[in-house]
Amino acid sequence: MPSRLTEAFRAHPVHLHHNHLDLESVREVPDSHAWPPLDDDYPAADSFGVETVPVIDLMDPKALKLVGHACKTWGVFQVTNHGIPMTLLRAVESQGRRLFSLPPHQKLKAARSPDGISGYGLARISSFFSKLMWSEGFTIVGSPLDHARQLWPQDYSKFCDVMEEYEKEMQKLAGRLMWLMLGSLGITKEDVKWADAMDEFRGACAALQLNSYPSCPDPNRAMGLAAHTDSTLLTVLYQNSTSGLQVFRDGSWTTVPPLPGALVVNVGDLLDILSNGRYPSVLHRAVVNRTYHRLSIAYLYGPPMNVQISPLSRLVDTTNPPLYRTVTWTEYLGTKAKHFNKALSSVRLCVPLNGFIDMNDHNRVKVG
Numbered sequence: 001m002p003s004r005l006t007e008a009f010r011a012h013p014v015h016l017h018h019n020h021l022d023l024e025s026v027r028e029v030p031d032s033h034a035w036p037p038l039d040d041d042y043p044a045a046d047s048f049g050v051e052t053v054p055v056i057d058l059m060d061p062k063a064l065k066l067v068g069h070a071c072k073t074w075g076v077f078q079v080t081n082h083g084i085p086m087t088l089l090r091a092v093e094s095q096g097r098r099l100f101s102l103p104p105h106q107k108l109k110a111a112r113s114p115d116g117i118s119g120y121g122l123a124r125i126s127s128f129f130s131k132l133m134w135s136e137g138f139t140i141v142g143s144p145l146d147h148a149r150q151l152w153p154q155d156y157s158k159f160c161d162v163m164e165e166y167e168k169e170m171q172k173l174a175g176r177l178m179w180l181m182l183g184s185l186g187i188t189k190e191d192v193k194w195a196d197a198m199d200e201f202r203g204a205c206a207a208l209q210l211n212s213y214p215s216c217p218d219p220n221r222a223m224g225l226a227a228h229t230d231s232t233l234l235t236v237l238y239q240n241s242t243s244g245l246q247v248f249r250d251g252s253w254t255t256v257p258p259l260p261g262a263l264v265v266n267v268g269d270l271l272d273i274l275s276n277g278r279y280p281s282v283l284h285r286a287v288v289n290r291t292y293h294r295l296s297i298a299y300l301y302g303p304p305m306n307v308q309i310s311p312l313s314r315l316v317d318t319t320n321p322p323l324y325r326t327v328t329w330t331e332y333l334g335t336k337a338k339h340f341n342k343a344l345s346s347v348r349l350c351v352p353l354n355g356f357i358d359m360n361d362h363n364r365v366k367v368g
């Protein structure tokens with residue numbers, strides 16, 4: 001049974017023809033990248049008076065309560081005073097820019113293999129869509145050394161040092177955030193059997209996903225990253241000063257505005273399962289713009305690969321039956337590779353009760 005993230009992906013190869021189109025240089029959106037106009041079905045909710053994604057100061061004594069409320073009502077929030085130095089955030093961004101500004105043939109030297117998870121390439125979810133996305137990505141699991149050597153044979157160590165330092169810091173922060181999220185549901189470390197391994201920062205599994213979105217001549221016809229939920233417990237995202245991340249809430253898309261130094265935290269599918277649906281995973285996407293090149297760095301955080309994840313018993317009783325069956329992260333990634341945005345409903349046990357709004361019914365949202 002796969003015990004590492006890399007192995008879990010080996011079982012689900014994704015065959016994508018690597019994109020040789022240099023998005024930086026095209027003057028028009030080609031048919032291969034032309035999506036139906038973005039604003040046709042779901043107008044953006046970015047108008048006056050609309051609620052905005054919560055911003056939580058982690059030093060605030062009320063942080064636990066605020067996190068709970070944000071997870072329940074939004075599935076996403078931004079955090080400030082999170083302890084990640086601004087210099088590290090800037091360094092990660094600048095190394096990301098350095099990578100994506102390499103010529104296409106050089107980046108392709110570090111291309112992700114079909115059965116691999118790490119390396120350079122199109123978003124894995126591309127295989128679910130007939131149109132290509134206006135983005136490129138680079139995934140790191142553990143050490144980026146092998147791929148970094150292919151990109152910069154003489155000069156790879158700075159990139160590796162910065163990414164490894166960032167992974168280390170993110171792992172600590174993600175652990176802290178997970179306990180805030182679970183703590184806000186009254187869950188303690190005694191309630192989560194596999195927590196010990198997570199606490200030691202040994203057992204947790206994670207990936208770092210660098211996303212690059214070049215400016216686009218017709219942003220309304222292009223899609224940076226199509227609507228999806230993350231197959232994680234939680235994701236911590238750093239977006240540079242250019243907006244693009246949108247979350248789906250109450251029938252429309254809301255932009256998560258970049259705040260200097262803040263990090264975006266979103267609920268993933270596994271936390272939805274653990275919390276027995278109290279904290280629904282949030283559907284999100286990235287859009288592009290005409291002027292700026294956008295960069296984002298997502299830290300995808302999950303439990304040890306083979307731990308059984310099921311609704312926590314403290315959150316289950318006769319009036320709140322378990323909503324999901326037990327899955328391991330490995331198994332869930334397989335389900336996601338097959339069913340994409342229907343994966344969560346495919347492991348669901350109960351049909352929503354009358355009057356209960358199924359926040360997870362992402363099938364209603366046109367995603368392609």
Ligand SMILES: O=C(O)CCC(=O)C(=O)O
Binds near residue numbers: 209295
């Ligand atoms: O670029 C963004 O804002 C979103 C990235 C994202 O959702 C992901 O990498 O899973």
Ligand SMILES: [Fe+2]
Binds near residue numbers: 228298
């Ligand atoms: Fe995501």
